[in-house]
Amino acid sequence: MRIRPMKPCPPLARNKLRLLALTGLTLASLGGQAWGNVVTSVRPLGFIAAAIADGVTSTEVxxxxxxxxxxxALRPSDVQRLKSADLVIWVGPEMEAFLTKPLAGMAPGKVISLAELPTVTPLLMKGSEGHHQHEDPHQPQNQGHPHQDENQAHDDHESGEEHHHHGEYNMHIWLSPDIARQSAIAIHDRLLDLMPEKKRQLDDNLRFFDQSLTKNDKNIATMLAPVSGKGYFVFHDAYGYFETHYGLTPLGYFTVNPEIQPGAQALHKIRTQLVEQKATCIFAEPQFRPAVINAVAKGTSVHTGTLDPLGMGIALDKGSYANFLLSLSNQYVSCLEKNI
Structure with a gap:
């Protein structure tokens, strides 16, 4: 049997074949979907986004x-990551001032400003520059508040836009389980708009997040109950949502803006309370370990601990936000339980 040689493809046919081959390779490399990734400003927002986007798309911090x-300060590579992202999630300009300009030119549908969501704004807590972080009976109105130091207030004012600016509200919103729940819903809804074909997976992820948050919330409340009456100081005024939600007893903080050292009057007030044994612990942070904390605590019986409000080292996965809250709770307990 004689096999006839195949006729060569005409140029037009060859071009069509090449186009089909390239299209197939592109779809294969994207896993069948032309979708990029989610980028969040800080790690705790990544915990929430990763839970909702699990099995749907990737999340970066x-x-x-x-x-x-x-x-x-953004690097050129960071700016490129923002431009190539299909969805960027941040708190808002009062928290991440460095993102204000880069995000201004992005399409509104590609950015979620969590603090501006209509479901979140009613849950915002007054910030320290609104006189008191929260109207909590445990929070003394005239004790341990560095912003009442005239020199400190002047320094805060002079810092202006150069450093992180705390406005009317506390913008550490990821420390509120209630706001985290609303944030998860908003992320779910936006991803659903962008990828309606992933509705089932997104719905399942939101349901899992909601259920795990509820279960974890009860466990943490039980864990923190024995130390809820123990007084303490934190270096940075960031924990109001968490403290109020779980009924903790903060006596005050060293500074509103961690870039500005507390004034002498504020340190004197804190030192007086430590000497009078009104506080069990002083908490620093991994990002800020000022020598002033050790200096003020020297010669007293107060313990020192570390609180990590950003969840450093916690991997992004389906349960990472619950792990973050649990880790923070353990950090409180490990220091506050020492005098029980």
Missing amino acids: LLPDGASPHDF
């Missing part, structure tokens, strides 16, 4: 471990 949103 802009700030590396050890960095703080209070003084972060």
Whole structure:
């Protein structure tokens, strides 16, 4: 049997074949979907986004471990990551001032400003520059508040836009389980708009997040109950949502803006309370370990601990936000239980 040689393809046919081959390769490389990734400003927002996007798309965090949103400066590679992202999630300009200009030119549908969501704004807590972080009976109105130091207030004012600016509200919103729940819903809804074909997976992820948050919330409340009456100081005024939600007893903080050292009057007030044994612990942070904490605590019986409000080292996965809250709770307990 004689096999006839195949006729060569005409140029037009060859071009069509090449186009089909390239299209197939592109779809294969994208896993069948032309979708990029989600980028969040800080790690705790990445925990929430990763839970909702699990099995749907990837989640990246802009700030590396050890960095703080209070003084972060974008690198050219960071700007490129923002431009190539299909969805960027941040708190808002009062928290991540360094993102204000880069995000201004992005399409509104590609950015979620969590603090501006209509479901979140009613849950916002007054910030320290609104006189008191929260109207909590445990929070003394005239004790341990560095912003009442005239020199400190002047320094805060002079810092202006150069550093992270705390406005009317506390913008550490990821420390509120209630706001985290609303944030998850908003992320779910936006991803659903962008990828309606992934509705089932997105719905399942939101349901899992909601259920795990409820279960974890009860466990943490039980864990923190024995130390809820123990007084303590934190270095940075960031924990109001968490403290109020779980009924903790903060006596005050060293500074509103961690880039500005507390004034002498504020340190004197804190030192007086430590000497009078009104506080069990003083908490520093991994990003900020000022020598002033050790200096004030020297010669007293107060313990020192570390609180990590950014969840450094916690991997992004379906359960990472619950792990973050649990880790923070353990950090409180490990220091406050020492005098029980």
